[in-house]
Amino acid sequence: MIRYLRILCALALAAGAANMPAAAQAFPDGEAWSIAIHGGAGTIERENITPEKDAEIRAALSKALDAGFRILRDGGSSMDAITATIMILEDDPNFNAGKGAVFTWDKTNELDSSIMDGSDLSAGAAAGINGTKNPILLARAVKDNSPHVMLSGAGANQFSREQGLEQ
Structure with missing residues (x-):
């Protein structure tokens, strides 16, 4: 039986990355999980974001997803995975959390x-x-x-x- 673990980081979307896919992975034993994140509350118009800034934001989102992925892949707990994922977003000034708070x-x-x-x-x-x-x-x-x-x-x-x- 496939067990689904869904983790939601309810952090606000600061840079219009709503189209950023969630990380999803199936493991050989048939278990599956997903991590869905967003980076901030508020509105930033896409036309006001340079391609360089967009790439920077997407790289940070990928870094956050990767942190959670590595913990789950290595058998860590969902609590540890979500904590690590959120800390990446809190430490990045691009997101309305922690360092980037409004x-x-x-x-x-x-x-x-x-x-x-x-x-x-x-x-x-x-x-x-x-x-x-x-x-x-x-x-x-x-x-x-x-x-x-x-x-x-x-x-x-x-x-x-x-x-x-x-x-």
Whole structure:
């Protein structure tokens, strides 16, 4: 029986890469999985993107998909695969996540992230954070290391530091 593992990175599409295909792979044992990503909320008109920028964005999306693919191919968990995939997007200024986040009205960044494990329905989320380099790591720490499902603002920032996450 083929088991399908679907992972969705709900990160906003910043550069019109909606036509970018998801990674899909079937393994010799008949298992199949897919990873679907997008890179940002908001609208950037395709005519405002140079061919060089488009190539840069597509290369970054491929890098993110490849990170998740390698983990799954090597027998890693879906949680590890999705975390690695999202971190690539958070570290790239082309995407509305982490480093590329849109500024608030007050010209600061307030980031949100969430993660859920479909196998046991455990979840973690962080909202309105402003110090954690990779918000997905904080969401995962909330899921794995706290009795909470969501932390926000100052409490989430404090928890992040207590967890030793890079600021």
